[in-house]
Amino acid sequence: MSDWNAETAEWYAAKYGEYATNRLAADATEVSPDAVVVDVGCGTGSALRRVAPRVPDGTLIGLDPIPRMLEIARERASEDPNGHRIEFREAPAERLPLADDSADLVFAFDSIDHWQDKAAGLREIRRVLRPEGRLVVVKDGGLPGGAKAKREFLAELDGSGLTVMQETNLAEDNVTCTMWVCGVA
Numbered sequence: 001m002s003d004w005n006a007e008t009a010e011w012y013a014a015k016y017g018e019y020a021t022n023r024l025a026a027d028a029t030e031v032s033p034d035a036v037v038v039d040v041g042c043g044t045g046s047a048l049r050r051v052a053p054r055v056p057d058g059t060l061i062g063l064d065p066i067p068r069m070l071e072i073a074r075e076r077a078s079e080d081p082n083g084h085r086i087e088f089r090e091a092p093a094e095r096l097p098l099a100d101d102s103a104d105l106v107f108a109f110d111s112i113d114h115w116q117d118k119a120a121g122l123r124e125i126r127r128v129l130r131p132e133g134r135l136v137v138v139k140d141g142g143l144p145g146g147a148k149a150k151r152e153f154l155a156e157l158d159g160s161g162l163t164v165m166q167e168t169n170l171a172e173d174n175v176t177c178t179m180w181v182c183g184v185a
């Protein structure tokens with residue numbers, strides 16, 4: 001899907017900009033205080049704002065290819081006590097503006113299904129992850145949709161050089177999602 005633009009960014013931010021999956025998954029993720037955390041397809045930056053207090057000595061980078069989405073992310077960060085520590089950059093998953101072996105933790109929360117080239121995006125994430133680094137993927141939806149999402153995700157991961165290390169189902173009220181923690185294969 002590539003129909004993200006200023007209009008869809010505003011719609012998404014108003015309706016799902018603080019969606020519970022970001023909070024649930026960020027809270028369920030292990031992170032070191034000095035980690036380099038990169039959120040690919042960061043949307044409004046809500047996952048990075050949530051994890052920021054646990055990364056006081058680290059680096060927080062939000063990437064999204066849609067300029068209007070990044071404007072909204074910067075606006076929301078400016079109202080957050082830790083927001084000034086988040087750096088937002090315009091970039092798609094397929095071309096990450098990061099050095100090889102430079103990230104400890106990469107988030108892709110409800111993001112992969114929106115990339116133009118999933119295989120290229122996952123190869124990029126493998127390139128920038130440090131050897132002990134982790135990719136955390138979230139896909140929205142519960143069973144039976146969750147089972148389908150799992151099959152699709154495992155197929156997407158095939159050949160990426162990444163492998164699933166942990167799967168967790170998260171839920172709050174009527175929101176459900178599956179979170180996969182992946183490491184270098």
Ligand SMILES: C[S@@+](CC[C@H](N)C(=O)[O-])C[C@H]1O[C@@H](n2cnc3c(N)ncnc32)[C@H](O)[C@@H]1O
Nearest residue numbers: 004041042043066092093109110111114115116
């Ligand atoms: C469903 S939103 C999820 C946003 C955020 N991660 C969240 O969970 O709230 C999908 C995001 O992917 C971004 N996106 C679109 N194409 C992309 C691409 N090629 N690479 C990375 N992100 C992309 C969109 O701009 C949008 O912010």
